Amino acid sequence: MDFSKPIEIAHDVFWVGYVIPNDPFQCHVYLIKNGEESILIDPGSMITFPVVLEKVTSLVDLKNIKYIIMHHQDPDIVGCYSTFEKIMPKAERYIVTHWRTEMLLKHYMWDTPFYLIDQHNWKLKAGKRELEFVFTPYAHFPGAFCTYDKKTGILFSSDLFGGLTEEFSLFAKNVDDYFEAAKPFHKHYMPSQEVLHHALKQVQKKHPLMIAPQHGSIIKKDLINPLIEKLKDLECGLYLLDDYESDLYILNKTDEVLKQFFKDTVSLSSFNLVLRNLFDNIKKVIPSIQKIEICGISPLSEAEHCFSFGEDHKIVEIDKMDENYSFKKELKQNDKKIGDIYIIINKNMNKREKKLLEMLLNKIAVPVAISLEKELILRELEDNNKKLYEKSITDPLTKLYNREYMKEFLNKKIEEAKRYNFPLSVAMIDIDFFKKINDTYGHLIGDCVLKELSELLKNNFRGSDIVSRYGGEEIFIIMPFTDCENACKKLEYFRSLVEEYTFCDKKSVKITISAGVCEFDKENDGIEDLILKVDRKVYFAKKQGRNKVVCEKGG
Structure with a gap:
């Protein structure tokens, strides 16, 4: 043409x-x-x-x-x-x-x-x-x-x-x-x-x-x-964005990043995802950006939390800030400092990119501060809720799960075992002559035995197995994906371990345990049936002289 x-x-x-x-x-x-x-x-x-x-x-x-x-x-x-x-x-x-x-x-x-x-x-x-x-x-x-x-x-x-x-x-x-x-x-x-x-x-x-x-x-x-x-x-109305800047490229790119950031803060519930998108969007217009780090103090506990996102495309919480940053901006809301944002760059940033980054930092400082404060409060509340929940399902002495949680978990696993047809076994352990330990050494030593036995249990059973204090000196164990034969072998091994173990160093207490093991019968068992069956196996173990494991079958 x-x-x-x-x-x-x-x-x-x-x-x-x-x-x-x-x-x-x-x-x-x-x-x-x-x-x-x-x-x-x-x-x-x-x-x-x-x-x-x-x-x-x-x-x-x-x-x-x-x-x-x-x-x-x-x-x-x-x-x-x-x-x-x-x-x-x-x-x-x-x-x-x-x-x-x-x-x-x-x-x-x-x-x-x-x-x-x-x-x-x-x-x-x-x-x-x-x-x-x-x-x-x-x-x-x-x-x-x-x-x-x-x-x-x-x-x-x-x-x-x-x-x-x-x-x-x-x-x-x-x-x-x-x-x-x-x-x-x-x-x-x-x-x-x-x-x-x-x-x-x-x-x-x-x-x-x-x-x-x-x-x-x-x-x-x-x-x-x-x-x-x-x-x-x-x-x-792009020129409304800043009182002094007239570079159309800087104004336009700032506006694009801000619009996406505001959209993300409204539509995304994850602060980590908002931060990742912010990094990606800034990186598109300023390729020399290497990392964004944001640190803030929780308004509830004054604990410091830091978040980092960079070229490895992973967000991680970090314990200590690396002081080798290129740009730093205080994050404030209503004149109250919430934290700091750090931008790490390489040496290839030109003057235009620097002006663009400075404008972006100025524009995002307040909304990032609001998002950060919200995230810090949310994390604190989630941590507190988690602690309260864990406290509600944990036995205060042994730190094992309590009886209420054991029944809730067992009910759930029974339904799953029926639906997906996997083996499910349970065991109950009772410390032999535990009353005699309390009478001989006192209740503090009795508590010591319970705590050390609980640690042994946690160290010798899988993370997928649930170990709980059923009551007194009785321990209840739920073992998903385990048939009766393998559950019996596991309990027999643990019984022999306890027999050789010395509890409470100063008193050198020796104990034995009696245990019962049952596998869930999908056709006939409910939760109460299963608990009653395994309890009866413990009774038989004690009747046979204690320091024994009695299994329903195959053991």
């Missing part, structure tokens, strides 16, 4: 602009060739004027340009007109615009009279051609409007649908790429999402076949509606 010549984008409709070298802010000029009532749309600035004039005169005689549409008053579209007017032959000619634009353009003291669209029913009849005007107030100024050519279905959209493009492309290639170009343009040009949304709705009512914006790229029919739907979700 030869951009040094006019490009016909529809029948008798031409792009007559100039590609400004190395400029993402291209300004387009369009011409509708319409006999003696031809129409020039947004004539441009003095930068583009020489090329525009050459292209226009190659298509029409200047005396045949009857209407000059000026969508707004900015110099990039009207700056050349003082010169243009001087070289145009005397003829009937009008500047077509909105009264709000005319209030400013009249200060140029041009000779060309105005045709005010709001006073002509938002229409213009140019010979057999009819143009309609779409009022899009505040997008980007109070009198903003678009021009719709009914003959070709082209909507000349002024600043709407504009884009900032790294490389010139007269036509948008696809929705996603052009949206990325249009996004920063609209976010800083349009004052609010409501204004943009209203303007887009007005455009959609015309069902245009092509959109020709003043900036960016021309949009063909198949891209129009998908692009509009994406633009509707944009939150605009």
